[in-house]
Amino acid sequence: MKKIALFPGSFDPFTNGHLETIERGAKIFDEVIVGVFVNTNKKSFFTAQERTEQIEKTIAHLENVRVVSQETDLTVTAAKKLGANFLLRGIRSVKDYEYEKDIQAMNHHLAPEIETVFLLASPEYNHISSSLLKEVLHFGGDVRNYFPPAVYQEIVKKRDSYEK
Ligand code: ADP
Numbered sequence: 001m002k003k004i005a006l007f008p009g010s011f012d013p014f015t016n017g018h019l020e021t022i023e024r025g026a027k028i029f030d031e032v033i034v035g036v037f038v039n040t041n042k043k044s045f046f047t048a049q050e051r052t053e054q055i056e057k058t059i060a061h062l063e064n065v066r067v068v069s070q071e072t073d074l075t076v077t078a079a080k081k082l083g084a085n086f087l088l089r090g091i092r093s094v095k096d097y098e099y100e101k102d103i104q105a106m107n108h109h110l111a112p113e114i115e116t117v118f119l120l121a122s123p124e125y126n127h128i129s130s131s132l133l134k135e136v137l138h139f140g141g142d143v144r145n146y147f148p149p150a151v152y153q154e155i156v157k158k159r160d161s162y163e164k
Pocket of ligand 1: 018
């Protein structure tokens with residue numbers, strides 16, 4: 001059976017930490033599907049369509065990775081519809097672990113046939129989150145090294161359009 005993993009997230013914006021997890025996942029699974037989910041608790045920086053386009057450009061070099069945008073479904077329902085038998089998530093810290101273990105348990109309850117696989121974020125990226133980077137960007141700090149070029153380019157455009 002093909003090993004297909006869904007990597008769900010809000011990716012708002014998509015960072016090099018997300019990219020690293022995908023690149024490592026692409027070596028483990030036959031296919032990785034990046035699911036751009038709308039997170040109802042977070043105010044969005046880029047629209048789901050903008051995020052999807054930016055991620056598509058960023059993962060173009062990875063043959064077994066594709067991106068889908070997912071508006072309403074439960075993660076496990078989306079995984080089943082996409083034919084994914086694994087969920088991929090990244091863990092940066094104990095804080096992530098506490099949050100992720102509850103989600104894993106709930107997803108296991110809802111769909112025991114779907115296995116969640118966690119990758120530990122590398123030390124280079126385990127201190128960054130989309131929220132922290134947004135805050136630093138807001139106050140003009142230089143965080144370009146944490147974003148893939150296709151994402152940073154759009155951040156700059158957005159910032160320029162505010163300043164006009
Ligand atoms: P969500 O809103 O679902 O938490 P995120 O876009 O914040 O979505 O994160 C998606 C996934 O990527 C999560 O599993 C998260 O732990 C992981 N992740 C976020 N930032 C990093 C990072 N810097 N390095 C590795 N994984 C990360």
